[in-house]
Amino acid sequence: MKIGLLINEGPYQHQATDTAYLFAKAALAKGHEIDRIFFYHDGVNNSSSLTEPPQDDRNIVERWSKMAEEHNVDLVVCVAAALRRGIKDENLAAGFRISGLGQLIEAGIQADRLVTFGD
């Protein structure tokens, strides 16, 4: 199945982003295709390369970058939401790209299921 994800909450603040990651990982392991992951609201903070969690904690941003590289997942950050929160190309982590909300609608049209993770 072709699955799209929408992530609406920031890393470390809210569990949504962890749940989304574990869901995506499990779906990929089952042979499903994760077409695109769209980051919106505070979810855009998942893409900041300036993130430095303590050594003994999970690195949420690096985890996404690794997933994008290994499974060719398209990680899209909403430009308007990103600019509001200080996310720009110069501090964008590997594997992410900044684009418009149209990418979210397109994911809804092209995927078999679009799954939202948020509050």
Next chain:
Amino acid sequence: MNETTGGIAMDDESEGTIKKFMYINRKAPYGTVYALEALEVVLIAAAFDQDVSMVFCDDGVYQIVKGQHTKFIDVKNFSPTYRALEGYDVEKLYVSKESMDERGLAEDDLLVDVEIVDNAKMADLMEDQDVVLSF
């Protein structure tokens, strides 16, 4: 970047496909950014010629209440934008009857024309959708 379609060139795969998109607004208009950013999604989505409907439930019903004054919280009053939705062919607006009743609101308190439906009917509407986005 193409402004009207939010950064994408319409390709063959999405062109011609019409899905039922429902946007569910559950949160108060101010206090968090969800309502404002949800409205931005709906306005962009209008360029895609999909079958769009919006739902207002829980504190989300406050988003379309008349007479919003935001000057003293130094936040933009974006409620007039809901009146513009009709011009974007977003005409199916559903409001939860239970949410209205719980808050002592009546149809006259709202700034747009809506259809007020009970939660059982709302569940049927949701069942009928291809894509449900909840904010």
